[in-house]
Amino acid sequence: MPSALPDGDPMPEDGALPPHALAGAGDRPLGFYLHVPYCATRCGYCDFNTYTATELRGTGGVLASRENYADTLIDEVRLARKVLGDDPRPVRTVFVGGGTPTLLPAADLARMLGAIRDEFGLAEDAEITTEANPESVDPAYLAELREGGFNRISFGMQSARQHVLKILDRTHTPGRPEACVAEARAAGFEHVNLDLIYGTPGESDDDWRASLEAVLGAGPDHVSAYALIVEEGTQLARRIRRGEVPMTDDDVHADRYLIAESVLSQAGYSWYEVSNWATSEAARCLHNELYWRGADWWGAGPGAHSHVGGVRWWNVKHPGAYAAALAAGRSPGAGRELLSDEDRRVERILLELRLADGCPLSLLAPAGLAASRRALADGLLEPAPYDDGRAVLTLRGRLLADAVVRDLVD
Structure with a gap:
């Protein structure tokens, strides 16, 4: 289920x-x-x-x-x-x-x-x-x-x-x-x-x-x-x-x-x-x-997730409960969280590193920046974008994207 x-x-x-x-x-x-x-x-x-x-x-x-x-x-x-x-x-x-x-x-x-x-x-x-x-x-x-x-x-x-x-x-x-x-x-x-x-x-x-x-x-x-x-x-x-x-x-x-x-x-x-x-x-x-890229979207429907300006929320999952809430004039939202600046920094790294233009090195904390230098030496990040201040995955880096991300968010 x-x-x-x-x-x-x-x-x-x-x-x-x-x-x-x-x-x-x-x-x-x-x-x-x-x-x-x-x-x-x-x-x-x-x-x-x-x-x-x-x-x-x-x-x-x-x-x-x-x-x-x-x-x-x-x-x-x-x-x-x-x-x-x-x-x-x-x-x-x-x-x-x-x-x-x-x-x-x-x-x-x-x-x-x-x-x-x-x-x-x-x-x-x-x-x-x-x-x-x-x-x-x-x-x-x-x-x-x-x-x-x-x-x-x-x-x-x-x-x-x-x-x-x-x-x-x-x-x-x-x-x-x-x-x-x-x-x-x-x-x-x-x-x-x-x-x-x-x-x-x-x-x-x-x-x-x-x-x-x-x-x-x-x-x-x-x-x-x-x-x-x-x-x-x-x-x-x-x-x-x-x-x-x-x-x-x-x-x-x-x-x-x-x-x-x-x-x-x-x-x-x-x-x-x-x-x-x-x-x-x-x-x-x-x-x-x-x-x-962390923009704003409204997710409508059972179980849909939304994000606006650092607020994330999600709807009740069952179609019956979803419809009942709206019929009663209530939001179908089941819960929400307010993202801190640190939450949003980490999410930017998690998501933007997967993109072809990568993520800015300026997002990385000192430990993450040190990890990025190791990733560069290991052939997981492209040298030219790195020199320009961006972490961009090589083909080998894409194969190991989850591991690279875990290191860079430290």
């Missing part, structure tokens, strides 16, 4: 933020994340806050219904307008994730986006993304999304090999994600992403190369590739514990990452975050860059 929410301070019933949260807001972009918690089936590796119809039956009544969901989420968008008051910023990015957002009618997704446009306005060059399951869309659905204002779409591909998809409990057929890229282009989408997972039990190097070649054949302008993380409480974790499927190791993940970097870079994709490649700067996911 999905992981638990973090501990934190109580959330005010009206969702009010402390005055300092909006200080200097005009200098920071504002984004919205809209969480759609519904899935047709649960993938064996997934621990996201998602629910199938069976899991919801009898636990939320009509309040948890997919049919009412867009109206409920729009209520939170209106709450956001009240909480942020006269904040004049238009919304720079909107990202609809899940779950499977495209289980909802395209008209519902467009209405949710329309509520943000009505309450806040959208920047002229706003990036508007939705995730999509390849089997849940067709050309007509994609055309309706595009007409509704979406200009970027991300398809969950994971693998081109049927036996790998089977281990992951993915239900789409090989070849369907690639077809979706063509359909999205025909519908007028400017930017298309394919998501991949490497390191699945039973996947070989040849399987992984085949997936990458299938991506290149489809021609998206953005590729995300993530190492499989086996989360406790998932079906996959139970299968591995029972010995039904093997567990891959870090060496396998490193080999697959190197293959991805080689194949994608030779095809004209450049990494801009450890797990993300794009064909141009315009093709990068600006919404994710908001997260990585």
Whole structure:
């Protein structure tokens, strides 16, 4: 089942933020994340806050219904307008994730986006993304999304090999994600992403190369590739514990990452975050860059997290509880934390070091600066940016990013 929410301070019933949260807001972009918690089936590796119809039956009544969901989420968008008051910023990015957002009618997704446009306005060059399951869309659905204002779409591909998809409990057929890229282009989408997972039990190097070649054949302008993380409480974790499927190791993940970097870079994709490649700067996911650079975003939906001006909060997880709070005129927030200057310094290092332009050495404490000199000597940081005052990971550094970050935050 999905992981638990973090501990934190109580959330005010009206969702009010402390005055300092909006200080200097005009200098920071504002984004919205809209969480759609519904899935047709649960993938064996997934621990996201998602629910199938069976899991919801009898636990939320009509309040948890997919049919009412867009109206409920729009209520939170209106709450956001009240909480942020006269904040004049238009919304720079909107990202609809899940779950499977495209289980909802395209008209519902467009209405949710329309509520943000009505309450806040959208920047002229706003990036508007939705995730999509390849089997849940067709050309007509994609055309309706595009007409509704979406200009970027991300398809969950994971693998081109049927036996790998089977281990992951993915239900789409090989070849369907690639077809979706063509359909999205025909519908007028400017930017298309394919998501991949490497390191699945039973996947070989040849399987992984085949997936990458299938991506290149489809021609998206953005590729995300993530190492499989086996989360406790998932079906996959139970299968591995029972010995039904093997567990891959870090060496396998490193080999697959190197293959991805080689194949994608030779095809004209450049990494801009450890797990993300794009064909141009315009093709990068600006919404994710908001997260990585500590900007402001409002997360609407069950279990969604938000951050505004050093205040982080998170919503109740269950769709029924979420809807009930909004119906009663209360914030659905379950808790929050006020980040200290030290918290924000550490988070900047944790996130910005994963980016292609790295993080400023000025963020590092004396112990972290000494660790950075060791990392430079070990070939984990690029020499030229280091001389200019920035810590930028080498390819080998990307393989060891978590370890490098742990040293630098000291």
